[in-house]
Amino acid sequence: MVEEMVEGYVAANDHIIKRVGKRSIVRANSPIPGKVGIVVGGGSGHLPAFAGYVGKGMADGAAFGNVFASPPAKPVIEATLAVNSGAGVMYTYGNYQGDCINFDKAQDKCREMGIKVQTVVLNDDVLSAPKDQAHKRRGIGGLFLVWHVAGAKAEQLASLDEVVAVTAKANANTRTVGVGLTSCIVPANGKPTFSLPDNEMEIGLGIHGEPGIKRVKVRPIDSVIDEIMDAILADLDYKGSDVALLVNGLGGSPAEELYVVYRRVKQICDANKINIKFKHVGNQVTALEMQGTSVSLLRLDSEMHDLIKNTTVDTCMYKKV
Amino acid sequence: MANVTGALVAKSLVLVAKKVEQNKDYLCELDGEVGDGDHGVSMTIGMRAVSRAAKDLPSNCTPSEAFQSAADAYADEVGATIGPLYEAAFAAAAEVVKGKQTLNEIGDWASVYRAMADAIQKLGKAQLGDKTLLDAFYPAIDHIQDLSTKGGNLESALLSTAERALKAAKDTRNLVPQKGRASRLGDRAKGYQDAGATSLAVVLKGFADGVKKG
Numbered sequence: 011m012v013e014e015m016v017e018g019y020v021a022a023n024d025h026i027i028k029r030v031g032k033r034s035i036v037r038a039n040s041p042i043p044g045k046v047g048i049v050v051g052g053g054s055g056h057l058p059a060f061a062g063y064v065g066k067g068m069a070d071g072a073a074f075g076n077v078f079a080s081p082p083a084k085p086v087i088e089a090t091l092a093v094n095s096g097a098g099v100m101y102t103y104g105n106y107q108g109d110c111i112n113f114d115k116a117q118d119k120c121r122e123m124g125i126k127v128q129t130v131v132l133n134d135d136v137l138s139a140p141k142d143q144a145h146k147r148r149g150i151g152g153l154f155l156v157w158h159v160a161g162a163k164a165e166q167l168a169s170l171d172e173v174v175a176v177t178a179k180a181n182a183n184t185r186t187v188g189v190g191l192t193s194c195i196v197p198a199n200g201k202p203t204f205s206l207p208d209n210e211m212e213i214g215l216g217i218h219g220e221p222g223i224k225r226v227k228v229r230p231i232d233s234v235i236d237e238i239m240d241a242i243l244a245d246l247d248y249k250g251s252d253v254a255l256l257v258n259g260l261g262g263s264p265a266e267e268l269y270v271v272y273r274r275v276k277q278i279c280d281a282n283k284i285n286i287k288f289k290h291v292g293n294q295v296t297a298l299e300m301q302g303t304s305v306s307l308l309r310l311d312s313e314m315h316d317l318i319k320n321t322t323v324d325t326c327m328y329k330k331v
Numbered sequence: 332m333a334n335v336t337g338a339l340v341a342k343s344l345v346l347v348a349k350k351v352e353q354n355k356d357y358l359c360e361l362d363g364e365v366g367d368g369d370h371g372v373s374m375t376i377g378m379r380a381v382s383r384a385a386k387d388l389p390s391n392c393t394p395s396e397a398f399q400s401a402a403d404a405y406a407d408e409v410g411a412t413i414g415p416l417y418e419a420a421f422a423a424a425a426e427v428v429k430g431k432q433t434l435n436e437i438g439d440w441a442s443v444y445r446a447m448a449d450a451i452q453k454l455g456k457a458q459l460g461d462k463t464l465l466d467a468f469y470p471a472i473d474h475i476q477d478l479s480t481k482g483g484n485l486e487s488a489l490l491s492t493a494e495r496a497l498k499a500a501k502d503t504r505n506l507v508p509q510k511g512r513a514s515r516l517g518d519r520a521k522g523y524q525d526a527g528a529t530s531l532a533v534v535l536k537g538f539a540d541g542v543k544k545g
Contacts, residue, residue: 053411076376078367079411107511108412111454115415138515148515196369199359203368218367218512 047093065325104149343541
């Protein structure tokens, strides 16, 4: 299925990207002279993440894995070679063991070939590990916000070290919590990954149809969002700060529901004097057809604020003026 | 007594692939309880590639060449965590049997299995008790190591080693995962049998049956 998807994806976006391998794509005008190449990737089943963000203002290349499985090192290497202008390449992806092993392998091989490669692994999922073990946390919806900052910096032809530093800073200031109402069906498997009674939901779940941290009875949506926001605000001090905000759909929730979520998130931000400088509501980091949502907040300083504000994004699956 | 040439190792790899595929749904089910439900799929895709590569090997290939072809085939198809782990395991097996024309001694297989497990441990950094495939692999290796000092019949040694792995895989129910996606569930993952440990037992059974079939 992934092969057919990539074929269609490349054909549909041939004004923005070109294919450089069975499972690798890069911006059509790669390599861009003087620009740090940003290579992203991960399992399939999350579109627009990750390949959807290849284009102006975000990523330069992406590697596709099988559904919910990291890509092998090979497509990452292919993308790296294609985007490397000599200014170096940054890998950035969510913290999963498979992605870490395969991207590290690609990084080793590319460094052996003399390419400068650095990596920023994202770990925004608050409930996936306690704060003192934050290095174990997964990367989920927050990547959408972090990559705005990373991509904007790279568009300015900043150095590899500068792009890495601001990406790491954005990641350190980003928190996400998700909630799911249904599981999803991995196509090659054909059955829902887990079963959830109609009157229950999973809090703190990831983006692979895997179970969350706890299962609770379905309740009115405002109280669910309150719990999500409590977890985020307890983990990082957002009070009085400027933020970039994503209300993300996991793939199977109607847009209408996401706006109901946004309404409550906005109320909570107002009550905490959190200034929403940039916001997006929609399906970005999905888990196939899973129903549910996640909320991500990125605490902005003036550098990150200006980067997001002043950069046009024009990628395969996401545009921002 | 089987004569375990490179060609027979290759044939055994084809049989391993078949067994993995037969267990695909079961492995996905186990993974779905605590992970993302694709373990059977990843293993099947990888072992299919191994099987294709094994069938293309010349009949006079060495055991080392057979394992190396498996290493090369597996990783490029799968990715995920399991891809690099099995790639490293097969590559380590290829390394440890370099120069050998046959693997007819129990000790040969003890060193193959140990090399595979050590390579997986090194890359995945799991410890015993972390609820990974190593919790099935190392008890099986202790078992075959014992048998290799005692001496005996290779076929039955490989079979009982596979059985030991399966029993150990079942025992992973009591463990709390420390690695991979399931680790984020903590105690909630207790009571479920580890999918990776189970597929490892299937792999060892495939080797045992392959050698027995001759």
